[in-house]
Amino acid sequence: MxxxxxxxxxxxxxxxxxxxxxxxxxxxxxxxxxxxxxxxxxxxxxxxxxxxxxxxxxxxxxxxxxxxxxxxxxxxxxxxxxxxxxxxxxxGEMAVDCTVCDTTLFVDERDDGPYCCEHCELAPGETVVDAESDDLLVVVRTTDRRADEVQVPGHDCTVAEYPKNERYPDDDPVVEALYPLPSGMAADEVRPHHLRPYSFPISRLERRYR
Ligand SMILES: [Zn+2]
Ligand SMILES: [Zn+2]
Known part of the structure; x- marks a missing residue:
């Protein structure tokens, strides 16, 4: 907003x-x-x-x-x-809050969000921690889509409505992240779900290692 x-x-x-x-x-x-x-x-x-x-x-x-x-x-x-x-x-610009840290940023008046400041933005390849499970994840892709716009595959709900995501902002940008393969996992043990990125509201992913 x-x-x-x-x-x-x-x-x-x-x-x-x-x-x-x-x-x-x-x-x-x-x-x-x-x-x-x-x-x-x-x-x-x-x-x-x-x-x-x-x-x-x-x-x-x-x-x-x-x-x-x-x-x-x-x-x-x-x-x-x-x-x-x-x-x-x-x-030509307007003030909005970063959805993660609430810092005020100036964006183009026509930009309808989601809004995320430079500091909170995640980059592909970054290691993050899922705040709900403490699992380690690797960012695959960041998106410009809001959590309440993206459907969870195989579930009749959006990322924002998905259990455990309800306490994160609906207008969070969605970030796709992958669970890293357990170390020592043999190539023939890799299953499709190991390689499927999951969609998260950005605030759920914490950057603990920088
Ligand atoms: Zn005057
Ligand atoms: Zn921020």
Whole structure:
């Protein structure tokens, strides 16, 4: 689920202000909260209590300072600063939570998930531990499909509904993993189920060895 990130209504830490004009200083010093509303438009809750809308790509603001004087007003500057500093997503992107660790990440506005941060993403060949059984597994493939979209072969349910998966997020990306062959297993002892990857919600697979 995309979340509505609003930066906390506060002033920003001052920078070296020697070379800044009055509007740039106010853009940092005044208490404002910025909320992205999509399409490059941001709602700015200003210190005066007025709400203005800033179109960042179009360099426009609905405040009188911009409308009547055509200036690059403090709201426009403030939105640009907050985008620059990563406090709010840039135009075309939205803020979402990583399904595993809840870190906020910025993704394309058209990306319908699942969302997983770089740190939590698993790579093929990685060794992981099944949190339910403590079994060792090897990641075969990562997918962009949600646990509640993928059917478990031979069962009338999705990966999310499968017993023991219910406590993991429905929107977890599905990861296919294989049980490694027991060491010393002879080639003629290998059976098809040894080689069949199983689908897991990513949060169920723990990375204990790195
Ligand atoms: Zn303005
Ligand atoms: Zn994460």
């Amino acid at each position: 995309p979340k509505t990130t609003t930066s906390r209504k506060a002033s920003l830490a001052p920078r070296r202000t020697d070379d800044l004009d009055a509007r740039s200083r106010r853009a940092r010093a005044e208490r404002m909260a910025v909320t992205p509303i999509g399409g490059g438009v941001y709602e700015v809750d200003s210190e005066s209590g007025h709400t203005y809308f800033v179109d960042l790509p179009g360099s426009r603001c609905t405040c009188p300072d911009h409308m009547y004087r055509g200036t690059r007003c403090k709201h426009l500057r403030r939105v640009a600063i907050e985008v620059d500093e990563g406090r709010v997503p840039p135009p």
